[in-house]
Amino acid sequence: MTEQANKSLQNFLLSRELSNKKVLVCILNWGLGHASRCIPLIESFEKLNNEVFVLSSGPALELISKNFPGRKCIDSGEADMRYGKSSLATSIKIALQSPRFIRNIRVEEKLVEEICQQEQIDFILSDNRYGCRSKLAKSVFLGHQLNIPVPIGGSVVQALNKRLLNRFDEVWVPDYEGPQSLAGRLAKVLDLKVPIAYIGPLSRFNRKAAERMPSVYDKIFILSGPEPQRSLFEADILAGKYTESSDGRMVIVRGLPQEKGELKVPENWASFNHLNTEELLNLIEESKEIVCRSGYSSIMDLHTIQRVAKLVPTPGQAEQEYLALLHKSSDLILGNS
Structure with a gap:
């Protein structure tokens, strides 16, 4: 905030x-x-x-x-x-x-x-x-x-x-x-x-995200949510469902603060089980595009840092499906309503 x-x-x-x-x-x-x-x-x-x-x-x-x-x-x-x-x-x-x-x-x-x-x-x-x-x-x-x-x-x-x-x-x-x-x-x-x-939106981020040029990563994938959908989303990402090319630099933040093992990713990818608030914001600033779930906390975070994202709702979660449609345009997130 x-x-x-x-x-x-x-x-x-x-x-x-x-x-x-x-x-x-x-x-x-x-x-x-x-x-x-x-x-x-x-x-x-x-x-x-x-x-x-x-x-x-x-x-x-x-x-x-x-x-x-x-x-x-x-x-x-x-x-x-x-x-x-x-x-x-x-x-x-x-x-x-x-x-x-x-x-x-x-x-x-x-x-x-x-x-x-x-x-x-x-x-x-x-x-x-x-x-x-x-x-x-x-x-x-x-x-x-x-x-x-x-x-x-x-x-x-x-x-x-x-x-x-x-x-x-x-x-x-x-x-x-x-x-x-x-x-x-x-x-x-x-x-x-x-x-x-x-009481207004709540976000752990405390500032607008700066745009760093040139970007280090083409896309950042931010995962969250209950299993097995978190893991299925991760598998889809690694299978290339949300990437147009295998040549780009990608980074994935898995949303697993308790995990100790490392995820096997391609050479041009980076992977983190979990990042603290400042580390995550820095990584977002280094990335051209964001891909994440359309959970409400993610919406509030995007609004706070003033960045848009490709929102992917969790299948079967009506709230996220509604929010993904509501924010298909970036106007509300960027405060342009």
Whole structure:
């Protein structure tokens, strides 16, 4: 986030009297996007002398641990969300995992209640974790999907979403309100009983990307998301699906902060399992083109650094398919609406 956006975020937090408090940030482990967009929030909380605790698991918790070494990180231990190998298979897999999702809400509630009692938590920020709330602390839900796009059962899903959101004290939407919205109809206001605040896009990047000439790489591929779709995307990239020539210089960032092994790539390619924020931005600046998933955190990052990309939605993930269509033109990302 730019310096101006960071100041605006800190002023917003101060308007909610969030200084010198104990804050629990609960992050969904569903790819790296939820964790990366919480980085500027955690930084702002700490600048206002709040003590921050983080609850997450898997790669998301690993990303936060690497960005905030020595902080109090708690492993919630839930199983990763799994996708299918096709759009239909992914839709079926998500539907079959719904009972586990409901059960996990109850597990989260119990765990968060214990943490609040042990650590005397004053404030909870829950990024897309519906069970991370407590009567012992003000509880805020962070999310851009007030309207969840699903291929079937839409009215049931929307009713459940509304019911779960109304259990929180407030909802924060990381987006602009109105025609400049990056999430489009996903972030349009529901008839909620609790207050909704549009806090602006969140990005771990803190500046516009400079254009370095000549470029070192023709393309940078930035991977993310649940398996097996992350690996299938990687395989398609290596098979040349998104390259016009085998002669160009390419670099792939795999989105695997826990991985130790190296990926075998052609001689004119470079590969990184994971990069920190500044390293990734430098690599983006050295690349002519960007290819990435159309997840909302990627959209916010592109908006912040003012770069366009070839957006490739995860098959079967209706949210990403909608966002890829919404941002087919670069106007919203570049602020030209």
